[in-house]
Amino acid sequence: MTTRADSAMRALDVVIDPELDEPITDLDFVQSLTVSEDRDVVVHLRLPTSFCAPNFAYLMASDAKDVLTGLPWTRNVTVELDDHHDSPIINAGLAADAGYRGTFAHEAENDLEELRTTFQRKAHVAAMERCLTALLKRDPSRRMEDMGTVVLGDLPDDETTRALLSRRRSLGLEEAPGSIVMVDHTGACYAQLDVPLALRRARSTRISIDGNAHFCRGLLRTRYDDPDRTTVDA
Known part of the structure; x- marks a missing residue:
């Protein structure tokens, strides 16, 4: 039987670190989650x-609060960021529902939605590269130059493809089986001559994202003695 605490943790699976393109639950950024008898939820995040x-820290904490507040059974939701140099500012802003600009005032130069969109585009590029590189490995007879003609229906029904579809959805791109896989964030296709260079650039983006995620996991393990342990209380 799923408890409310379990339900809240699963809800946090959709909160993504924008730079690492992974859920905060998979990255072990959730330090603890507590649900009271009165249906109040308290979450502590760590980085x-x-x-x-x-800006990344606030975005994740704010998204976490929004997701939990959106559950039909929650009453009051408190999300706090621990051990960060801006924890007092971020936690006060979240408690007051002040928004990013209201929290950081003149320091908030850019809107968070612009930041979110930038990293959604990078995540799409990385997911696209993973799918096409996997296709090349499975079928060595394919040429890199021909990757610009691959359609979604050519991809296997696996986790990598589902991740690509999710990234396309976030950008409003087509998901029909006949849709070209290798497109930019506007849905525009690449000329055959440009495909190899575009794919190599996409690979650099994907390697950067994967490398940052690996590095951050190492930092988390160094900083905390139990990085894989999340305290969940109902």
Whole structure:
């Protein structure tokens, strides 16, 4: 039988670290989650370092609060970021529902939605590269130049393809089986001559994202003695 605490943890699976393109639950950023008898939820988040970018930190904490508040059974939701140099500012802003600009005032130069969109585009590029590279490995007879003609229906029904479809959905791109896989964030296709270079650039983006995620996991393990342990209380 699923408890409310379990339900809340599963809800947090949709909260993504924008830079690493992974759920905060998979990254072990959820320090603890408590649900009271009165259906109040308290979540504590932690990050690999005390100096992680404040905008990324706020975005994840704010998304976590929004997701939990959206559950039909929650009453009051409190999300706090621990051990960050801007924890007092971020936690006060979240408690007051002040929004990013209201929390950081003149320091908030750019809107968070612009930041979110930038990293959604990078995540799409990385997911696209993973699918096409896997296809090349499975079928060595395919040429890199021909990757620009691959359609979604050519991809296997696996986790990698589902991840690509999710990234396309976030950008409003087509998901029909006949849709070209290799497109930019506007849905525009690449000329055959440009495909190899575009795919190599996409690979660089994917390697950067994967490398950052690996590095952050190492930092988290160094910072905390139990990085894989989340305290969940109902």
